[in-house]
Amino acid sequence: MALKVMIVDDSLFMRKMLRDILVEEGYEIADEASDGVEAVAKYKECLPDLVTLDIVMPNKTGIEALQEIMAYDAGARVVMCSAIGQEALTTAATVAGAKAFILKPFNPELVLRVLREVAQG
Amino acid sequence: MDMSQYKALFLSESREYLRSIAEQVVALEQSPAERSAVDALFRGAHSLKGMAASMEYGDVVVVAHGMEDLMARVRDGALPFDAGVADLLLEGVDLIDALLDDVEQERPSTLPTGDYAQRLAIYTPARPKASREVQAEPEPTHPDAAAPPAAEAEKAKESAGEAGGTVRVKTELLDHLINLTGELVTNKQRLLNIGRELASPALDDAVSETAKLLRALHDEVMKVRLMPFEAISDRFQRSVRSVAKKSGKEIHFELTGREIGLDRGMLEQLVDPLNHILRNAVDHGIEESGERERAGKPARGTVWLAVTRDRDRIQITVRDDGRGMEPKAMIEAAIAKGVLSPEEGELLSPDQALMLSCIPGFSTAKEVTDISGRGVGMDAVNAAIQKLGGTLGIDSEPGRGTTITLRLPLTIAIIHALVVQIGQVKAAIPVNAVQRTVELSRGQIETMGKRQMFQLDGEPIPLLSLNRVLGLPLGRFPDGILPLFVTQAKGRRVGIVVDRLLGQHELFVKQLGRPLSKMAGVAGGATLGDGEIVAILDLAGLL
Numbered sequence: 001m002a003l004k005v006m007i008v009d010d011s012l013f014m015r016k017m018l019r020d021i022l023v024e025e026g027y028e029i030a031d032e033a034s035d036g037v038e039a040v041a042k043y044k045e046c047l048p049d050l051v052t053l054d055i056v057m058p059n060k061t062g063i064e065a066l067q068e069i070m071a072y073d074a075g076a077r078v079v080m081c082s083a084i085g086q087e088a089l090t091t092a093a094t095v096a097g098a099k100a101f102i103l104k105p106f107n108p109e110l111v112l113r114v115l116r117e118v119a120q121g
Numbered sequence: 122m123d124m125s126q127y128k129a130l131f132l133s134e135s136r137e138y139l140r141s142i143a144e145q146v147v148a149l150e151q152s153p154a155e156r157s158a159v160d161a162l163f164r165g166a167h168s169l170k171g172m173a174a175s176m177e178y179g180d181v182v183v184v185a186h187g188m189e190d191l192m193a194r195v196r197d198g199a200l201p202f203d204a205g206v207a208d209l210l211l212e213g214v215d216l217i218d219a220l221l222d223d224v225e226q227e228r229p230s231t232l233p234t235g236d237y238a239q240r241l242a243i244y245t246p247a248r249p250k251a252s253r254e255v256q257a258e259p260e261p262t263h264p265d266a267a268a269p270p271a272a273e274a275e276k277a278k279e280s281a282g283e284a285g286g287t288v289r290v291k292t293e294l295l296d297h298l299i300n301l302t303g304e305l306v307t308n309k310q311r312l313l314n315i316g317r318e319l320a321s322p323a324l325d326d327a328v329s330e331t332a333k334l335l336r337a338l339h340d341e342v343m344k345v346r347l348m349p350f351e352a353i354s355d356r357f358q359r360s361v362r363s364v365a366k367k368s369g370k371e372i373h374f375e376l377t378g379r380e381i382g383l384d385r386g387m388l389e390q391l392v393d394p395l396n397h398i399l400r401n402a403v404d405h406g407i408e409e410s411g412e413r414e415r416a417g418k419p420a421r422g423t424v425w426l427a428v429t430r431d432r433d434r435i436q437i438t439v440r441d442d443g444r445g446m447e448p449k450a451m452i453e454a455a456i457a458k459g460v461l462s463p464e465e466g467e468l469l470s471p472d473q474a475l476m477l478s479c480i481p482g483f484s485t486a487k488e489v490t491d492i493s494g495r496g497v498g499m500d501a502v503n504a505a506i507q508k509l510g511g512t513l514g515i516d517s518e519p520g521r522g523t524t525i526t527l528r529l530p531l532t533i534a535i536i537h538a539l540v541v542q543i544g545q546v547k548a549a550i551p552v553n554a555v556q557r558t559v560e561l562s563r564g565q566i567e568t569m570g571k572r573q574m575f576q577l578d579g580e581p582i583p584l585l586s587l588n589r590v591l592g593l594p595l596g597r598f599p600d601g602i603l604p605l606f607v608t609q610a611k612g613r614r615v616g617i618v619v620d621r622l623l624g625q626h627e628l629f630v631k632q633l634g635r636p637l638s639k640m641a642g643v644a645g646g647a648t649l650g651d652g653e654i655v656a657i658l659d660l661a662g663l664l
Contacts, residue, residue, distance in 0.1 A: 011168050013134045017127060017175060056167045058160075083171030105175035108122050 003119055004030035006048040008039040008065070009081065010057045014104070018052060018081075021108045027115075036060025040068045043076070050115055052102070055082040055089055063092055070097035077118050081106075124176055131176050132225055138165045139214050139221075142188075146210050153202040162210070163192040169217065180234045181220050187241035188213045203246050213237065233355045290345075292385065298342050302335070303535055303629030309335055310626065310650025339535060347382030347531075350428045353392050354379050357426060360396050364403045371410055371421040372403055378428030383435055384531060387509055391437070391529075394502040398439045398525050399424060401499070406443030406523050416520065418442065435531060440524040446517040448474035455480065464570065468581065473613045475515040479503035479661075504661040508644050510536050510551045512609075538628045538647075539606060540655060542621040544593035547655045549628055549647060554660050556607040556614065558622055563601045575616060582607065584616045590663060596620040610664040617660075626650075630657060 005027045009015045015032050022029065030048035033039040037059045043051065051069070055062035062080060069076050080093045083104040090101045099118045102111055142165040145158045152158075166189035173181035188210055194200040216237055223230040309332055316324045354376055365372035383391070407413075407422030414420050425440040448471035455461035455477045461469075469477075478499045506513045511529035530536070530553065538549035539558070559577070566584065567574050574581045584605065588595050596603075596618070605618045628647035632638065637646075642663030643656050 010164070011134060011172055013127060013130050013172050014168075014175070016130060021122070056164050058164060083167060083174060104171045105177075 002026055002028040003049040004028045004046070005050045005052065005115070006030045006033065006039075006043060006046060007052050008033045008036075008057070008062070009052070009054040010034050011054075014054070014081075014106075017106060018111070021106065021111055022115075025112050036062060036065035039065045040072075043069050044072060047073070049077065050119060051076065051078040052081050052111075052115075053078050053098075055080055055093070063089060063096060066093060066096045066098055079114060079118055127176065128224070131172055132221055135169055135172060135181075135217070135221055138169050139218055141165055143211060143214050146207050146214075149202050150204070150207050159192065159196050159202065163189060163196050166192055166213075176224075178220070178224060180230050180232065181217055181224075183234045183238050184213050184216050184220070187238040191241045191244065200244075201246055205244060205246055209241055209244060213241070231355070235352050236355075295342075295346050295385070299346060299535075302339050302342050303631075305335055306339070306535055306627055306629050307648050307650065311652070312650075314650045343384065343531060344382075346384050346386070348385045348388055349379060350381050350383055350388070351379040352385075353388050353395075354426075356392065357395060357399055361399050361403055361424060364400050368404055369409075370403065370407055372407060373421050373423045375423065375425045376427075377425070378430075381428045381430050381435065383428075383529075387529065390505065390509055394505045394527075395426070395437070395439070397499075397502050399426065402439055402441040402443065402523065402525075406441040406445075408444050412444075430531075435527075435529040437527040437529065438524055440522060442522040445519040445521050445523055446475055446478070446515070447519050448472075448517075451475060451477045469613060472515075475517055476609070476613075478515065479513065500661075504659065507551075507554060507661040508659055510553050512553060535627060535629050536657075537625055538657060540623040540626050540649070541587070541604075541606070541619040542623055543588050543591060543596075543619050546593070547623065547649070547653060548587070548591075549626065549655045549657045550606065550608070550660065551644075551657065552625060554608050556609065558604070558606045559616065560622075561603045561605055561616070561618075563598075563603065566603075577607065577614070577616075580614065582614050582616045584618055585664070586618045588618075588620065590617075608660055610660065615664070628655070628657065 005022055007015050007018050007022075007029060009018065009032075012034075015034070019029055019032070027050075030046040031042045033042045035058050039051075039053065039057075039062075040060070053062045053066060053069075057065075060068075062082070066078055066080070069078060074097075076097070078098050079100045079102055080090070080098045081102045081104060082089070093101060100114045102114055142162060145162045145165070149155060149158045149162070166185050170182055170185035170189055173179075173185060191200070191206060191209060195202050195206060200206065216232060216234065219232055220230055220234075223232075309328065312324075312328045312331070316328050358374060358376065361372060361374045402424045403422075407424070408416070408418075410420035413422065423442050425438070427438050427440070429436045429438075448469075451474045452461065452466040452469060456463055456466050460480050461477065479502070480500060503513050506527055506529070509529055511527055514526040514528070515523065516526065517523040537552045539552055539555050540547055540549050559575075561575055565575050567576070567581070569581065573584045575584060576582070584603075586595060603618050604620070604622045605616045606622070607614050607616050609615070626649065628649075630645045630647055633640075633643065633646050637643065642659055644659035644662075645657045647655055647657055649655055
């Protein structure tokens, strides 16, 4: 059965790119969100197997959204995504429960490998 | 992954971000303390950067990255949001907007983004709240990793980010790396000296292995420091255009090799010399179109600037198809100006005569124009190139044009130098400036007029004492052997006599502080393996 992924990113361009990469690989897109508040709300609705979560976003950063998602579902599998310049936040994200970190721009192979590893625990 | 399918989306969303950034800037000018607007601005630039990086639009990335960094400084309290910041951001919006147009039209961009990014990076407000202090703040006071403090954000910017196999690092870090490598080279020399004293084969082995590793490390660090010539080439295009306009000439300018990487420290120091050479070519080299047509040439003159790399040397040539230089006229002018005696003039070969243009105060242009006649001349250009450890050559064919060739080392920080003893001090001469060393017996010295000479390859070479030039007591040479090295000065070869030749050393060049840096003839300093400090001589400035 295809794994369900929720994509969170404030940029439509980034969401589209990620969606194409994932769909091509056979993932099902559970939902998309464009800010931190929406991400938390939609997570509770669709309970995806995996989440890709952008860090720099309006209305709650990715880190804040991550903390709320983890508080709601300690088993959540969240992969943080961000462009260069935000590496200092990897520690914060890991402490908050993120399973992995992907740097933008997205390298399709890397994205798929990381998601596969996270999905397999 | 085929990115062209995302181009339209990229363009429309990027323009949305630009619009929002411009709006936020205006809003912030009204109420500079509005935290949410500061955050939104940062996010806007950050998102633009990420999207552009995905599309591999490097110019947009550079500009957006600069804007993001600037806003990070504002967000972290290192910089107030003032009119200067607002202006820079709006300028960035315009720049990206124009770049997006280029992307949309699929035409290559010629906008100078590097200069803008540079201005952003060094921006400080009129009354600075020094950002250095923020960086220097002790970090251990913030053990809470979940709430990254300003100091950590700064650190994040300094540390690298990886994107598609490339890493972005602060240029200061590169300078620091080369400094450390240089210090290691100095220490290696020290170990070599100790090894010699101890006569320990095991130590010698270890040192020689270390030397190999250091060589490899140095090469890698140098590679990282390389920047494409492109980083400075825009200005040449502009300056050629403006000089041509001023002098009323039609010029076609061709540039090749803009992708060749040069040490970034060297690039900065090449701007002025190259500008001057180009201006000379346009101003003095290329003839008026009428004169060209009478000579059967196309009315429009051409100036070529070409950068090539041959292993560890960089060659830059500036060629024009103008009137060329007349060796005889050069010699006559030099004699008339009193910089050359008639007998010296007779000794010069045509090639050497052309190098007369590098003598201070020499110019063959009939009149001094405001474009390239005044101030720095070819002497300054030559001195600057020698300072970089390079050489300058001139080739010219009367009526056909002139070619100036600069040969430069790939690195300027670590050089090979000939170390010499003069009186009580040691000095170093970059090996690029040394043609050969000679041990001359007194009997080989000939006296011509007031000059002392010796014969080398059938050419009489005048002798000069470095001790005398530097005002040090003259050497005595009790065994009748005069050690000397041959170099090029005033367009011809000269033998420079020293007390002793101490051999070739690998030196890590350091800039001297004031007031020593103001001294003519000294290009920098270095530490020898035994800890002794030597001055690196700039012969062009000295002779």
